[in-house]
Amino acid sequence: xxxxxxxxxxxxxxxxxxxxxxxxxxxxxxxxxxxxxxxxxxxxxxxxxxxxxxxxxxxxxxxxxxxxxxxxxxxxxxxxxxxxxxxxxxxxxxxxxxxxxxxxxxxxxxxxxxxxxxxxxxxxxxxxxxxxxxxxxxxxxxxxxxxxxxxxxxxxxxxxxxxxxxxxxxxxxxxxxxxxxxxxxxxxxxxxxxxxxxxxxxxxxxxxxxxxxxxxxxxxxxxxxxxxxxxxxxxxxxxxxxxxxxxxxxxxxxxxxxxxxxxxxxxxxxxxxxxxxxxxxxxxxxxxxxxxxxxxxxxxxxxxxxxxxxxxxxxxxxxxx
Amino acid sequence: xxxxxxxxxxxxxxxxxxxxxxxxxxxxxxxxxxxxxxxxxxxxxxxxxxxxxxxxxxxxxxxxxxxxxxxxxxxxxxxxxxxxxxxxxxxxxxxxxxxxxxxxxxxxxxxxxxxxxxxxxxxxxxxxxxxxxxxxxxxxxxxxxxxxxxxxxxxxxxxxxxxxxxxxxxxxxxxxxxxxxxxxxxxxxxxxxxxxxxxxxxxxxxxxxxxxxxxxxxxxxxxxxxxxxxxxxxxxxxxxxxxxxxxxxxxxxxxxxxxxxxxxxxxxxxxxxxxxxxxxxxxxxxxxxxxxxxxxxxxxxxxxxxxxxxxxxxxxxxxxxxxxxxxxxxxxxxxxxxxxxxxxxxxxxxxxxxxxxxxxxxxxxxxxxxxxxxxxxxxxxxxxxxxxxxxxxxxxxxxxxxxxxxxxxxxxxxxxxxxxxxxxxxxxxxxxxxxxxxxxxxxxxxxxxxxxxxxxxxxxxxxxxxxxxxxxxxxxxxxxxxxxxxxxxxxxxxxxxxxxxxxxxxxxxxxxxxxxxxxxxxxxxxxxxxxx
Numbered sequence: 001x002x003x004x005x006x007x008x009x010x011x012x013x014x015x016x017x018x019x020x021x022x023x024x025x026x027x028x029x030x031x032x033x034x035x036x037x038x039x040x041x042x043x044x045x046x047x048x049x050x051x052x053x054x055x056x057x058x059x060x061x062x063x064x065x066x067x068x069x070x071x072x073x074x075x076x077x078x079x080x081x082x083x084x085x086x087x088x089x090x091x092x093x094x095x096x097x098x099x100x101x102x103x104x105x106x107x108x109x110x111x112x113x114x115x116x117x118x119x120x121x122x123x124x125x126x127x128x129x130x131x132x133x134x135x136x137x138x139x140x141x142x143x144x145x146x147x148x149x150x151x152x153x154x155x156x157x158x159x160x161x162x163x164x165x166x167x168x169x170x171x172x173x174x175x176x177x178x179x180x181x182x183x184x185x186x187x188x189x190x191x192x193x194x195x196x197x198x199x200x201x202x203x204x205x206x207x208x209x210x211x212x213x214x215x216x217x218x219x220x221x222x223x224x225x226x227x228x229x230x231x232x233x234x235x236x237x238x239x240x241x242x243x244x245x246x247x248x249x250x251x252x253x254x255x256x257x258x259x260x261x262x263x264x265x266x267x268x269x270x271x272x273x274x275x276x277x278x279x280x281x282x283x284x285x286x287x288x289x290x291x292x293x294x295x296x297x298x299x300x301x302x303x304x305x306x307x308x309x310x311x312x313x314x315x316x317x318x319x320x321x
Numbered sequence: 322x323x324x325x326x327x328x329x330x331x332x333x334x335x336x337x338x339x340x341x342x343x344x345x346x347x348x349x350x351x352x353x354x355x356x357x358x359x360x361x362x363x364x365x366x367x368x369x370x371x372x373x374x375x376x377x378x379x380x381x382x383x384x385x386x387x388x389x390x391x392x393x394x395x396x397x398x399x400x401x402x403x404x405x406x407x408x409x410x411x412x413x414x415x416x417x418x419x420x421x422x423x424x425x426x427x428x429x430x431x432x433x434x435x436x437x438x439x440x441x442x443x444x445x446x447x448x449x450x451x452x453x454x455x456x457x458x459x460x461x462x463x464x465x466x467x468x469x470x471x472x473x474x475x476x477x478x479x480x481x482x483x484x485x486x487x488x489x490x491x492x493x494x495x496x497x498x499x500x501x502x503x504x505x506x507x508x509x510x511x512x513x514x515x516x517x518x519x520x521x522x523x524x525x526x527x528x529x530x531x532x533x534x535x536x537x538x539x540x541x542x543x544x545x546x547x548x549x550x551x552x553x554x555x556x557x558x559x560x561x562x563x564x565x566x567x568x569x570x571x572x573x574x575x576x577x578x579x580x581x582x583x584x585x586x587x588x589x590x591x592x593x594x595x596x597x598x599x600x601x602x603x604x605x606x607x608x609x610x611x612x613x614x615x616x617x618x619x620x621x622x623x624x625x626x627x628x629x630x631x632x633x634x635x636x637x638x639x640x641x642x643x644x645x646x647x648x649x650x651x652x653x654x655x656x657x658x659x660x661x662x663x664x665x666x667x668x669x670x671x672x673x674x675x676x677x678x679x680x681x682x683x684x685x686x687x688x689x690x691x692x693x694x695x696x697x698x699x700x701x702x703x704x705x706x707x708x709x710x711x712x713x714x715x716x717x718x719x720x721x722x723x724x725x726x727x728x729x730x731x732x733x734x735x736x737x738x739x740x741x742x743x744x745x746x747x748x749x750x751x752x753x754x755x756x757x758x759x760x761x762x763x764x765x766x767x768x769x770x771x772x773x774x775x776x777x778x779x780x781x782x783x784x785x786x787x788x789x790x791x792x793x794x795x796x797x798x799x800x801x802x803x804x805x806x807x808x809x810x811x812x813x814x815x816x817x818x819x820x821x822x823x824x825x826x827x828x829x830x831x832x833x834x835x836x837x838x839x840x841x842x843x844x845x846x847x848x849x850x851x852x853x
Contacts, residue, residue, distance in 0.1 A: 065405070066429050087832060088801055150604070155595040175599035176811070264811035265598045267534055271804055282401050283535075284796030285426055 059292035072288070079292035088276065096272040099253045102186045104246060110194045112239065115201035116227055131202070134195025146260040149188055150175065176265030185261065189254070200242070204235045240318040247308035251297050273297050354678040357383065357685065360390040362415030363739050366732040367393065373735060374702040375694060382688045383681040404430065409673040411682050414689075415739045416470070416666040422796070424466055424668075425789035432672040432679070435465040440683045443690035444468055447743045456852065457667060457784040467668035468686065469783075472699070473744040474756055475663035476763040477770050478656055479539045480556060483629060483762075484620045487637040488515040488524075499645045500548065500583050503620065507592040510619040518615045526592040526619045528609065531602055534807050536560065536799075540622040540629075542584055543657070547643045547769055549576040550652035552778040555662050559799050560806070561842055563780040566850065568843040570835055572806045573827045579646065584814045594618075598811045610634065625758040627726055640762035643769045653772040658779045667783045669741035689741040692748070698740035699731075700753070706734055716751040727753035776853065785845050795841060798834035805829050 028035065054070065059079060061072035083089060114134060121127045137145075152160040153174040161174065174180045212230050221229065255274035262270045273293060281290025313319035361370065370376050370389040380387050390410060392399060396418065403409070404427045413419055424431070438445045448455035451471055458465045484496060489506065492513055497503040507526035514521045530540035537543040537557030546553055551571055553562050560572040571577045587593050596604065610631035611617040616638075623629025626638045643654045670689060676682045688694055693703060700707050700717045708716040720730035731737045731753065744750070752760075763770075773779060787795075809826055813819040 063426075065407075065426050082797075086801060087829075088804060150599070150601065154604075155599070173595070173599065173815075176815070262534060263599050264532060264534055264807045265815065267804060267808040267811075276800075279535075279800050280797065282397055284793065284800065285401060285422065286793055286796065287405070289797070 056291070056295055058288055059295045061288060063286070063288040075288065079289045080296065082289060083293050083296065088271070091268070092271060092273050092276055095269055096251055096253055096274075098269070099182060099185060099258070099272060100250045102182055103189055103253065104250055106186050106190055107193065107197070108239075108243060108246065110190045111197035112201055112235070114194055115198040115205060115235070116231055118198065118202060119205045119231065120223065120227070131195065131199075135199065136195070137192045138196035140192065142254070142256045143260065145188060145192060146257060149184065149261070153184065173265070175261075176263060178266055178269045181261070181266040181269045185257065189257070200238060201235050204238045205231060208234045236316060237318050240312045240316055241320065244305065244308045244312055244320050248301055248305035250304050251301050354385075354681075356386045356388050357412065357676075357678060357681055358388050358390060358410035359412045359414060359685070360392065360410045360418075361736060361739070362396050362413075362418035363391055363393050363736045364732045365393045366729065367391075367736055367739075368733055370736075374705070375697040375735075378694070379685055379688055383684040385678060385681045387685070409675075411673050411676040411678070412685060413671045413673075414669070414736070414741060417668050418739075419467060419668055419671050421668070421786050422789075422792045425787065425792050428464070428466055430674055431466045432674045432676065433464040433466060434468065434672065434686075435459070435463060437683055438465075440680075441687045441690075443687050443743065447471065447690055450746070451665075453784065454665060457665065460786045461848075467671045468690075468741060469665060469667045470669045470690070470695075470742045471744060472664050472666060472738070472742060473746060474750070474752055474760070475660065476760045477658060477660040478763060478766055479624060479659045479663060480541075480544050480622050480657055481624065481626075481759070481762045481766065482544070482620075482622055482641045482643070483626055483638040484641055485510075485515070485616055485618070485637050486639045487616070488619055491515060491517055496639065496641060497644065498642070499648045501647070503644055504583075504587060504590075504592070507587060507620060508590065511590075511592055515619065516611075516615050516617070523617065524619060525594045525608065525617050527587060528594040528597060528605065528618050528621050530622070531600060531605055532598075532807070532810065534803065536803055536807070539657075539659070540624070542580070542622075543571075544622060545580045545583070545644070546571055546576060547655040547657065548646040549579055550655055550772075551576045552655040552658065552773045554658045554779050554782070556657050556659070558782075559803060561780060561839070563778055563846065566777045566846070568780065568839050568846060570839060572802070573830050573835065578819055578823055581810070581813045581819045583646075585817045585819065588814050589817065593814075598815060624728075625755050625762060627758060628728055628755065632726060640765050642765040654769045655773050655778070656766050656769040658770060658773055658775070661779065661781065661783050665783060666738065686741070690743045692743075692745055695742035695744055696750070698735060699737060699742045699744065701731065701734040706730075713747070714749045714751075717753045719754065727755040776850070780842065780846065781849060785849055787841075787845060791841050791845075794834075795838050798838050802830050802833035802835055802838075805833065 057070055058072075060075060060077070061070070062075050064072035118127060118130055118134075121130060140148075152158050155161060155173045155175070158174075161172075164170075164172075172180060174184055208230060213226060216226055216230055251273065253272050253274060255272075255278065258270055258272055259275050259278065262275065274297075277290045277293050277297075280286050280293070309319050309321065370391060376387060376389065396415075400418070400423070404423060407430060409430050419427075419431075434441065434444075438448075447470075448458075454469050454471060457469050458467060460466075484506075486496070488510060489496060492509050492515060494506050494509060495502075497506045509515070510524050510526040512521070515524045529542050530538070532538075532541050536559040539556040541556060543553060543557035546557070551562060551574065552564055553571065557571070560570040562569055562571055584593070588597075594600070594608070596608075600608075606629075609618050609621060609623070609629050611634055614633060616630065616634050618630070621629060626635040626640070630638055643656055645654060646652075670686055672679075672682050672686065689698060693709075696707050696715055697703055703709055706718055708718055710716055717727075720727055722730070725733070805826065809819075809822070813822075
């Protein structure tokens with residue numbers, strides 16, 4: 001994973017605690033079980049996220065194997081400049097943004113709609129079948145999903161290609177066309193993860209007080225109005241938190257999938273930062289350069305996280321911090 | 322609803338990554354002197370080392386226990402982390418598992434064998450017999466970190482050209498000799514029922530091996546550059562070639578443009594597989610093997626007819642000579658010269674600088690290059706897969722399983738071409754059918770290959786050791802350059818437009834630092850040519 005070349009990750013969620021008031025001792029005495037439960041998570045983040053961060057300095061040094069990770073000569077911003085001056089800089093940035101934002105927007109809305117829909121299905125059994133059917137694809141390996149895409153979208157023998165032909169989509173090479181890459185990527189991504197991501201919303205919806213529905217029905221609300229005035233407000237907090245969290249990883253487009261779907265025809269739109277780092281860092285073993293690009297990526301992610309949080313606090317009074 | 326145990330995908334990937342890392346950092350390299358750790362980078366088909374006899378003989382010779390670490394997937398990723406962590410097993414076996422570029426950065430991890438040659442009589446004799454191998458293994462500063470090998474029997478080229486003779490006969494056509502004739506033949510393949518199964522639309526006139534985003538390789542249309550007399554090596558790689566001692570890159574060469582134009586003409590007429598740019602290797606291979614006795618592909622490239630089209634269809638195809646770009650041209654045709662990489666495989670075995678038992682490790686390295694051990698490593702155990710007729714005569718036995726082709730068989734029963742070998746020039750070996758076939762199917766290409774002066778028309782990539790700074794610069798510029806070039810290659814063939822975009826494209830590739838790279842390659846070549 002290209003990402004693992006970069007020690008920096010998005011900061012993990014800190015346990016939400018009150019500000020330190022006098023009486024912290026009493027607080028600990030009272031809640032020590034909760035602290036104990038959160039300890040492994042804190043330890044994990046500290047050991048695997050914060051400790052390796054010292055490796056970030058590799059981005060500002062010449063990687064010299066003999067001198068160790070931190071022993072190379074200081075290179076300053078040389079590698080950042082090299083990246084900014086590279087003819088590939090803007091295309092990479094653009095491709096990464098396009099794929100990331102489309103996935104973010106579509107991938108954020110779809111599970112909500114699905115959850116609202118499943119929630120409306122009467123009959124426990126049908127509901128369960130529907131739910132299981134939608135979240136099963138989540139467990140298919142990425143490699144297999146791309147293999148399925150290759151088979152279904154094969155320009156001459158693909159199932160989907162042939163099914164779409166009567167609708168005037170004849171002769172489109174879905175695997176190679178630059179215009180088709182993002183739709184294929186996003187739609188297959190939604191198909192795969194939509195059901196899984198809707199579980200958390202369903203959980204939130206199941207907590208809605210049935211009295212609310214009854215009160216609304218007494219007031220003459222129809223089904224859509226029920227959704228609009230009862231269901232949606234009850235999942236807003238969950239939506240906001242999830243949106244902020246996904247914002248933090250907005251540029252970490254699914255490396256494996258892009259990498260597997262890449263070919264010479266769609267390269268102009270499918271070369272993203274992650275695949276470039278992989279090619280440069282792993283295949284040409286230029287660790288300093290790859291670290292610099294990865295760090296740049298992380299800084300942008302961080303900015304998005306802060307911005308998303310600020311906007312959420314303004315708009316909906318819900319935020320991480 | 323029943324919830325499965327929740328483990329986010331990312332956490333899973335991280336966890337998997339951790340176990341992978343933990344897997345390759347068992348730090349006992351400076352440990353037990355009675356155990357040698359040997360990492361072998363083998364083919365996915367190869368059975369476990371414990372099923373072979375020759376590794377046991379190696380243990381006897383070295384007088385220690387050998388612990389084999391067998392890796393056949395994701396080697397590139399594992400390698401980076403392993404080297405960066407400085408954790409190297411006693412020996413690393415595998416052709417080019419550690420490349421010259423790796424040595425540029427990590428040479429301190431490996432033992433310099435230049436001063437140990439007295440303990441390696443077989444290697445010493447190999448260097449005496451094949452001086453080019455000595456110069457290949459030795460850095461300009463005199464160290465030898467990786468020992469190459471010699472395989473002797475491989476044909477000068479890996480890529481052979483085939484056409485379906487049965488189809489030609491059925492349609493009353495002759496084997497084409499020029500691009501135009503090929504075009505005419507392919508049109509007939511497309512429009513007639515060439516394979517005679519009653520369906521006029523299931524023939525694929527032309528197909529080639531998937532071209533990756535990192536450049537060209539074997540069985541790809543880059544060999545058509547030979548028609549316009551541009552000499553390439555190893556299938557084309559990143560486009561660098563040598564012509565009369567001058568380095569160039571065909572990606573910006575007018576002759577490459579001609580090849581693209583011809584291929585676009587074919588594609589536009591529907592003569593090339595629609596999936597040619599998007600299929601993967603297994604799909605390409607499956608199509609080539611048709612169904613039963615019915616062939617699907619008319620004209621293609623491959624290692625041997627049986628390997629490319631399967632045993633059932635192989636006899637329908639004939640090997641062809643390179644095509645002329647136009648009838649009566651004066652430019653002599655060329656082909657791709659691969660003998661260096663095949664017969665002189667580089668960096669086959671390296672020793673850790675911190676091995677716990679250097680004497681035993683030296684014995685193992687030396688044993689690999691022994692006459693009979695080399696045969697066993699390449700083709701399998703003596704007595705089981707290779708028959709000893711006399712001290713000077715050996716016979717590679719056909720696969721015990723009749724359904725398996727000899728090449729697959731070899732990769733299954735031993736580490737084959739991945740292992741360090743020196744096949745002596747003074748022994749007789751009855752070769753397996755696939756190698757025989759490949760040598761035979763090289764015949765039509767002989768003349769074109771003879772048009773290439775090995776010293777002036779083939780860039781000696783394998784024989785040159787570069788400095789890390791240069792390797793970095795080459796890698797960086799190539800990545801940028803290929804991002805443009807490989808995209809355009811695919812686009813021009815499928816959609817056309819090479820004529821209008823050529824000037825701008827050349828400019829773009831030049832901007833990626835092409836000239837700098839050409840100069841670097843030229844400098845190294847000039848230095849190398851001086852020492853010859």
